[in-house]
Amino acid sequence: MQKKRIPKTWSEAYITLIPKEDMDPQQVKNYRPISLLNSDHKIFASILTERPKRYPNNSIHVDQNGFLPKRQIKDNIRIIPDTLEYYEAHPEMQMALMFLYAQKALDNVSWQFMLLQLAQMGFGKKFIQATETIY
Numbered sequence: 001m002q003k004k005r006i007p008k009t010w011s012e013a014y015i016t017l018i019p020k021e022d023m024d025p026q027q028v029k030n031y032r033p034i035s036l037l038n039s040d041h042k043i044f045a046s047i048l049t050e051r052p053k054r055y056p057n058n059s060i061h062v063d064q065n066g067f068l069p070k071r072q073i074k075d076n077i078r079i080i081p082d083t084l085e086y087y088e089a090h091p092e093m094q095m096a097l098m099f100l101y102a103q104k105a106l107d108n109v110s111w112q113f114m115l116l117q118l119a120q121m122g123f124g125k126k127f128i129q130a131t132e133t134i135y
Contacts, residue, residue, distance in 0.1 A: 004133050010041040041134065048130060052123070059121055111135060 013035040023030035053069060063079065065071040080097070087095040111132070118128050 004129060006041065006133055009038050010134075013037050044130075045134060048127070048134070051127065 015033055015035050017031040018034050019025050020030045020032060025031075060068065063076065065075045066073040083095070083097065087093060115128055115132055118131065
C-alpha cells in the first residue's frame with residue numbers, strides 16, 4: 001500500500017464454468033460461470049472493516065440500526081407505531097415520516113464524500129488512503 005496501488009493479483013480471477021444440475025451438458029445455457037478470486041483483498045478489506053469497531057463512535061445516530069454491531073433494522077419497526085401514537089396525542093405538532101430504500105447503495109456512494117466523512121470522524125491518513133486504494 002506504500003505506492004497507493006493494490007497488487008495486480010488482487011484484481012485477477014480464474015473463471016470456469018460449472019454445469020447446472022440435471023440439465024443437458026451439451027447446451028451452453030446449462031452452465032453457470034464461477035470466478036475464483038484472490039483472497040488477500042478480502043482479508044485486507046476485513047481488517048479495514050474491523051478496525052473502526054474498536055472505537056466508540058458517537059457520530060452514528062441511535063436510530064440507525066442496519067449494518068452495525070448489536071443493532072438490527074427490525075429494531076426500528078416499533079418506532080413507527082410509537083411515533084404515530086405520540087403525534088395522535090399531540091395533534092398540534094406537525095409530523096413527517098420518511099422511508100428510504102437503499103438498493104445497491106454501495107454502487108451509488110460518492111467515494112469523495114465518504115473519504116471526507118472518514119477524515120471528519122477522525123480516521124487516520126493511512127486508514128483513509130488504504131480505503132481509497134481498495135475501493
